[in-house]
Amino acid sequence: MxxxxxxxxxxxxxxxxxxxxxxxYGLGIRDELEKQTGRSAAIGAVHATLNRLQEKGYVESGxxxxxxxxxxxxxxxxxxTGLGKKALIESKDVRVNLWSxxxxxxxxxx
Amino acid sequence: MxxxxxxxxxxxxxxxxxxxxxxxYGLGIRDELEKQTGRSAAIGAVHATLNRLQEKGYVESGxxxxxxxxxxxxxxxxxxTGLGKKALIESKDVRVNLWSxxxxxxxxxx
DNA sequence: ATATTTGTTCTACAAAAGAGAGCAAAAGAA
DNA sequence: TTCTTTTGCTCTCTTTTGTAGAACAAATAT
Numbered sequence: 001m002x003x004x005x006x007x008x009x010x011x012x013x014x015x016x017x018x019x020x021x022x023x024x025y026g027l028g029i030r031d032e033l034e035k036q037t038g039r040s041a042a043i044g045a046v047h048a049t050l051n052r053l054q055e056k057g058y059v060e061s062g063x064x065x066x067x068x069x070x071x072x073x074x075x076x077x078x079x080x081t082g083l084g085k086k087a088l089i090e091s092k093d094v095r096v097n098l099w100s101x102x103x104x105x106x107x108x109x110x
Numbered sequence: 111m112x113x114x115x116x117x118x119x120x121x122x123x124x125x126x127x128x129x130x131x132x133x134x135y136g137l138g139i140r141d142e143l144e145k146q147t148g149r150s151a152a153i154g155a156v157h158a159t160l161n162r163l164q165e166k167g168y169v170e171s172g173x174x175x176x177x178x179x180x181x182x183x184x185x186x187x188x189x190x191t192g193l194g195k196k197a198l199i200e201s202k203d204v205r206v207n208l209w210s211x212x213x214x215x216x217x218x219x220x
Numbered sequence: 221a222t223a224t225t226t227g228t229t230c231t232a233c234a235a236a237a238g239a240g241a242g243c244a245a246a247a248g249a250a
Numbered sequence: 251t252t253c254t255t256t257t258g259c260t261c262t263c264t265t266t267t268g269t270a271g272a273a274c275a276a277a278t279a280t
Contacts, residue, residue: 005149007236007267008118012204018212027258037204039115045238047259052236066246071256073245085214092209094122094147099202102128104195117236117267137227152270157228159268176277181225183276 004056006087012037013049014058014088018080025064025075026050050078058084114166116197122147123159124168124198128190135174135185136160160188168194 006014016032017024030046033039053059059078066074080088099105116124126142127134140156143149163169171188190198209215 005118005268008115008121009237011118012208015205015208015212018215019208021213025258036208041237042239043259044240044261049237051260068247069257070248071246071258073247073257073259075258088212088215092205092215095125095202095205098122098125098129098146102125102198103131105128105198105202115237119268135227151268153228154230154271155269158270161229162267176226178278179226180278181227181276182278183225183227185227 004087006058006091009041009045010049010053010058011088011091012039013046014053014080014084017050017053017059017078018085018088022077022079024078029078053084054078056083057081058087114197116168116201119151119155120159120163120168121198121201122149123156124163124190124194127160127163127169127188128195128198132187132189134188138185139188163194164188166193167191168197 012033013029016029016036019036020028020032026043026047029050030041030043033041033046050059050061054061058081060081061076061078064075064077066072122143123139126139126146129146130138130142136153136157139160140151140153143151143156160169160171164171168191169188170191171186174185174187176182176184
């Protein structure tokens with residue numbers, strides 16, 4: 001793919017990471033994805049995408065300590081990098097620009 | 111992919127078709143893509159994507175008569191379908207919703 | 221005629237999307 | 251302690267998208 005272009009699913013996952021802030025980890029991201037978009041995804045798909053985002057430098061990750069809930073084991077938590085935010089903004093600018101030029105696309109306020 | 115989700119490049123190309131309106135055809139779309147997004151693409155990439163969009167019912171196409179310019183041969187012109195517009199709106203709604211929840215994403219007016 | 225310009229189609233391959241089995245660790249139950 | 255349940259990640263595989271460019275077609279200009 002041409003360099004730094006975010007794939008569609010990559011972009012959604014990156015946005016979810018941004019929405020979750022501190023508590024962005026695999027299963028939580030999967031749940032939030034479904035809650036926010038109504039779209040379900042296999043856990044493997046989410047992790048594969050997170051790994052790709054990390055390789056591209058759009059997120060960073062680290063392991064947490066385990067919690068004291070039932071089965072609460074360590075999580076790999078992700079956070080967006082400055083590069084990731086920049087990529088999101090660029091993508092957003094392109095879309096907003098194009099939307100404004102397509103008739104009947106119901107452009108409202110963001 | 112899960113049913114009706116638009117890929118990243120598919121979405122951009124579909125938007126360009128919408129922007130161009132009546133005069134959306136292969137080479138013109140390629141040029142408009144570059145003009146609008148600064149992104150270049152091989153002509154084969156554009157046509158492959160247009161064909162996929164048509165298979166999904168997001169665009170329709172038909173051949174024009176040739177023009178009288180130098181080399182002006184027949185073009186296959188594309189137009190967005192209602193289904194295509196619907197897909198764009200859905201995609202837009204998801205993004206606008208997520209953008210509004212990510213801090214520091216510089217959400218402005220659309 | 222044949223060279224040039226404008227266009228599309230065909231063929232390949234790389235990257236992203238997606239699914240799910242399998243493995244690991246922690247906590248509770250016995 | 252040992253077994254079961256819950257939470258969570260990693261590994262492997264297949265399908266869809268993304269991308270490029272050569273090949274081919276038709277029209278105009280010389």
